[in-house]
Amino acid sequence: MSSDTFQLPDSAPERIRDFHALWLAKASGDVPDALDFDVGVLSAQYPLLARIGTAGAGSELVWRDVAEADHWPFGTPVKGRPVAESVPPLMSVTRAINSFEETLASGVPDYFETTSWLYGGRTSLMARLVAPLAVGDGRELIALWEVIDPTKAG
Known part of the structure; x- marks a missing residue:
């Protein structure tokens, strides 16, 4: 699959659709x-936006640039720190890191939705789009998260 044939599902939120259209x-x-994706500028329209790159001999994923959001739906990303420090523990770390690494290698965006059950019987639906960016001879990622009100989803 090439990056221009990747399609978002019908369930993708409007803000993610808009960002994907910008990326395309x-x-x-x-x-x-x-250079076409200034997180500081774009975060006015896309508040949960971040660039992710690699660092070190093991090519660990690190936050390159992070929007200054009031609240992230996971551990607040810190510029220059490993992505794995912000992802919820257990299987979601492996799933997220594998997805990001696959997008880096393939050059094809990835979309993911997940539901979390919170204390008090509430649920939280979160969507994420991660897409590759060219940096010199290599690649980085741009990622956008969207928290969806489950009463308005679907």
Whole structure:
């Protein structure tokens, strides 16, 4: 699958659809340049936005740039720190990291939705789009999360 044939499901939130359309417009059939995605500027419209890169000999995923959101639906990302520190424990760390690494390798965006059950019987629905960006001879990622009100979903 190429990046231009990737399609979001019908359930994807509007803000994620808008961001994917922006990514596609910048991509022009290829992976868009990271310089086209200023997290500080874009965070006004996309508050849960971050760039992710790799660091160290093991190519650990780290937060390159992070929107200054009031509340993240997981551990608050810290620029320069490992992504794994912010992802909820257990299987979600492995699932998220594997998804990000696959997107880096393939150049194809990835979309994911998950539901969390909170104390008091409430649920939280979260969606995430991660897409590759070109940086010199390599790649980074741009990721957008959206918390969806379950009473308005579907």
